[in-house]
Amino acid sequence: MTGFTRRETLALSTTVVSGMLLAAPALAQGRAKVVIVGGGFGGAAVARTLTQIDPDIEVTLVTEAAAFTTCPFSNLVIAGELPIQSITFQYDALVAAGVRLVVGRATAIDPAARTVRMDDGTALSYDRLVLSPGIQMKYDAVPGYSKAMEEVMPHAWKAGPQTLLLRDQLAALPQGGTVLISVPNNPYRCPPGPYERASLMAHALSKTNPTAKIIILDAKDSFSKQSLFMQGWEALYPGMITYVPFSENGGILNVDGGQMSITTAFETFNGDVINFIPPQSAPHLALDAGLGGDGEWCAVDQATFESSFVPGVHVLGDAAIVGDMPKSGFSAAVQGGVCAHVLSAMLNGRAPERGTLLNTCYSLLSPGYGISIAGVYRVTEDGHLKSVEGAGGTSPIDATTEFRAKEADHARSWYSNLTTVLFG
Ligand SMILES: Cc1cc2nc3c(=O)[nH]c(=O)nc-3n(C[C@H](O)[C@H](O)[C@H](O)COP(=O)(O)OP(=O)(O)OC[C@H]3O[C@@H](n4cnc5c(N)ncnc54)[C@H](O)[C@@H]3O)c2cc1C
Numbered sequence: 001m002t003g004f005t006r007r008e009t010l011a012l013s014t015t016v017v018s019g020m021l022l023a024a025p026a027l028a029q030g031r032a033k034v035v036i037v038g039g040g041f042g043g044a045a046v047a048r049t050l051t052q053i054d055p056d057i058e059v060t061l062v063t064e065a066a067a068f069t070t071c072p073f074s075n076l077v078i079a080g081e082l083p084i085q086s087i088t089f090q091y092d093a094l095v096a097a098g099v100r101l102v103v104g105r106a107t108a109i110d111p112a113a114r115t116v117r118m119d120d121g122t123a124l125s126y127d128r129l130v131l132s133p134g135i136q137m138k139y140d141a142v143p144g145y146s147k148a149m150e151e152v153m154p155h156a157w158k159a160g161p162q163t164l165l166l167r168d169q170l171a172a173l174p175q176g177g178t179v180l181i182s183v184p185n186n187p188y189r190c191p192p193g194p195y196e197r198a199s200l201m202a203h204a205l206s207k208t209n210p211t212a213k214i215i216i217l218d219a220k221d222s223f224s225k226q227s228l229f230m231q232g233w234e235a236l237y238p239g240m241i242t243y244v245p246f247s248e249n250g251g252i253l254n255v256d257g258g259q260m261s262i263t264t265a266f267e268t269f270n271g272d273v274i275n276f277i278p279p280q281s282a283p284h285l286a287l288d289a290g291l292g293g294d295g296e297w298c299a300v301d302q303a304t305f306e307s308s309f310v311p312g313v314h315v316l317g318d319a320a321i322v323g324d325m326p327k328s329g330f331s332a333a334v335q336g337g338v339c340a341h342v343l344s345a346m347l348n349g350r351a352p353e354r355g356t357l358l359n360t361c362y363s364l365l366s367p368g369y370g371i372s373i374a375g376v377y378r379v380t381e382d383g384h385l386k387s388v389e390g391a392g393g394t395s396p397i398d399a400t401t402e403f404r405a406k407e408a409d410h411a412r413s414w415y416s417n418l419t420t421v422l423f424g
Contacts, residue, residue: 031056031057031058032056032057032058032127032128032347033057033058033060033125033126033127033128034046034050034057034058034059034060034126034127034128034129034130034343034347035060035062035116035124035125035126035128035129035130036059036060036061036062036129036130036131036132037062037106037116037129037130037131037132037133037285038062038063038131038132038133038134038317039061039062039063039064039065039068039091039101040068040070040132040134040317040329040332041070041132041317041329041330041332041333041336041418041422042130042132042316042317042318042332042333042335042336042339043061043063043130043132043133043317043336044061044068044091044094044333044336044422044423045332045333045334045335045336045337045340045422046130046132046316046336046337046339046340046343047059047061047094047097047099048094048097048099048336048340048421048422049336049337049340049341050340050343050344051094051097051098051099052097053340053341053344054340054343054344054347054348055098057343057344057347058100059098059099059100060099060100060101060102060124060126061091061094061099061100061101061102062102062104062106062116062118062124063091063101063102063103064103064104064105065103066090066091066103067088067089067090067091068088068089068091068423069084069087069088069089069159069160069163070087070088070089070159070329070415070419071157071158071159071189071190071193071329072087072329072415073086073087073415074087074156074159074163075193075196075197075200075201075364076200076364076367077159077163077164077167078156078163078166078167078170078197078200078201078204079167079170079200079201079203079204080167080170080171080204081200081203081204081367084159084160084163084164087159089419089422089423090423091423092424093423093424094423094424096424102118102124104118104119104120105118105119106118106119106133106285107119107285108285108288108289109129109285109288109289109310109313110123111289111290111310111311111312111313113125114126114127114129114312116129126312127312127347128312128313128314128343128346128347129312129313129314130305130313130314130315130316130336130339130343131285131286131291131298131313131314131315131316131319132315132316132317132319132332132336133282133283133285133286133317133319134158134189134283134317134318134319135157135158135188135189135280135281135282135283135318135319135327136280136281136282136283136284137150137155137157137278137279137280138278138279138280138281139278141184141278141279142252142254142255142276142278142279143253143254143255144254144255144256144257145255145276145278149255149257149276150162150276151165152257152260152274153255153257153260153274153275153276154166154169154275154276155275155276155277155278156197156275157189157193157277157278157280166273166275169273170201170204170205170273171204173205173209173212173272173273174272175209175211175212176209176211176212176213177209177212177213177272177273178212178213178214178215178270178271178272178273179201179205179212179213179214179215179271179272179273179274179275180215180217180262180269180270180271180273180274180275180276181194181197181198181201181214181215181216181217181275181277182216182217182218182219182252182255182262182274182275182276182277183216183217183218183219183220183223183277184219184277184278184279184280185219185220185246185279186220187297187321187327188277188279188280188327189280189318189327190326190327190328190329190361191223191224191326191327191361192223192224192225192229192361192363192373193363194216194223194277195216195223195224195225195226195229195363196363196364196365197275198214198216198233198241199229199232199233199236199237199241199363199364199365199366200364200365200366201214202214202233202236202237202240202241203236203237203365203366203367205240206236206237206240210240212240213240213242214240214241214242215241215242215244215269215271216241216242216243216244217244217249217252217262217264217269218243218244218245218246218249219246219251219252219279220245220246221245221246221247222245224326224361224373225363225371225373225394225395227397228371228394228395228397229363229365229371230243231397232365232369232371232404233365236365236366236369248266249264249265249266249267250264250265250266251264251265252264253265255274255276260272260274262274262276280318281296281297282296282297282298282315282318282319282320283319286298286315286319289310289313290309290310291307291309291310291313291315292309293308293309297319297320297321298315298319298320298321299320299321300314300315300316300320300321300322301383302322302323302379302383302384302385303342303352303354303355303379303383303385304339304342304346304352305320305322305335305338305339305342314339314342314343316332316335316336316339317331317332317335317336318332320335322335322385323377323379323384323385323386324375324377324385324386324387325357325359325375325377325385326359326361326375328359328361329418330358330359330360330361330414330418331357331359333418333421333422334357334358334359335357338355338357341353341355354378354379355379356376356377356378356388357376357377357378357385358374358375358376358377358392359374359375359377360372360373360374360375360414361373361374362407362410362411362414363411364408364411365404366408367408368404368405368408369404369405369407369408370395370404370405370406370407370408370409370410370411371394371395371404371407372394372395372407372410372411373392373393373394373395374392374393374394375387375388375391375392376388376391376392395407
């Protein structure tokens with residue numbers, strides 16, 4: 001991928017969204033204002049693309065921290081293969097491209113006044129608001145877990161200090177010790193992520209702690225790229241990783257940080273390290289503004305990302321349910337590119353075009369062994385973003401070692417290209 005301009009990978013098809021009610025063209029006086037909350041994959045893609053295609057729009061990017069640490073490749077940090085600095089990016093290139101950066105936490109949205117309130121009491125006004133704020137953990141979903149407990153049983157499902165905590169715990173695992181990984185039910189951020197994590201933990205342990213065990217307690221009975229993962233585990237780490245699906249654990253009843261245990265309907269599991277990944281939802285900021293309706297994720301028009309409940313607000317990335325697309329960084333970035341074209345059209349009084357979107361999820365089973373799944377998505381006549389049949393696909397099960405090594409190289413190229421496009 002080289003950029004999010006009209007002609008490239010995620011170029012919009014020429015199909016015009018018919019019958020759509022357009023917002024009034026950009027304000028008669030002054031530049032139209034787009035405020036974007038969230039400086040991760042989705043938000044950075046909107047900001048980057050808008051500055052490229054429509055410099056007349058005033059783009060403000062609101063982000064909690066002055067730098068962004070990516071979840072993609074954070075499993076390599078946990079495995080001790082990369083320093084965290086190599087997955088941490090500044091916003092200088094976006095600022096140089098004309099984006100106004102506001103570092104702070106957005107605390108509330110007032111859709112009637114078209115303002116976003118910030119934690120320092122200021123308010124930002126917008127003509128169109130984009131939210132790509134990612135996820136929040138449902139800390140109270142399982143008895144015994146809590147925000148405080150993440151320091152004992154880290155989730156590391158937002159990259160940063162949690163990543164480093166889990167890395168350090170893994171490095172200190174006693175010889176022959178046990179790592180428990182608990183995985184929530186769908187939907188959650190990065191469906192194959194927990195299984196990539198188990199693989200890269202096994203890669204690290206196989207060098208320093210070869211009798212260690214990893215047990216995955218899943219809240220479901222199957223997972224993305226399962227046969228490819230299991231084949232790889234057998235080849236690379238025989239006997240080290242045990243997968244316990246929902247049908248064999250019956251669901252988690254509670255966790256105990258003092259005992260370092262997880263109790264399921266059928267058995268209590270003890271771990272020297274427990275990577276507890278809680279269920280997730282869209283962040284409070286979005287749900288409190290009514291963007292989730294009665295649900296926990298934001299419902300949107302799948303062609304324009306405009307909220308189904310709150311006009312003028314577009315939601316994308318992990319916080320939204322966007323048709324068949326999985327919650328991935330690549331999905332969020334592609335949606336952000338398309339959303340920027342939609343915003344430019346709406347603010348200039350044109351009908352937005354429909355995008356053809358794509359996603360590839362690479363997973364590393366070791367630094368030299370990659371697998372992938374890809375999909376192509378298009379909005380159907382009835383307004384749903386659906387997988388295009390026959391497009392995309394999964395890595396072959398009978399691939400050679402060279403093929404797996406090439407996929408690992410492709411994963412590194414993908415990461416490097418995407419982060420360069422977004423963050424410079
Ligand atoms: C271990 C792991 C591995 C992964 N690997 C991959 C992979 O290989 N490929 C892939 O495509 N995806 C991967 N993902 C998924 C990917 O990280 C997410 O899908 C992606 O980050 C979603 O983008 P987003 O824009 O929705 O949210 P994010 O990228 O999380 O960005 C949200 C940003 O908004 C900020 N924010 C939130 N609320 C506020 C607020 N109120 N005010 C100001 N700022 C706010 C947050 O701090 C954050 O910076 C992985 C995830 C995990 C956990």
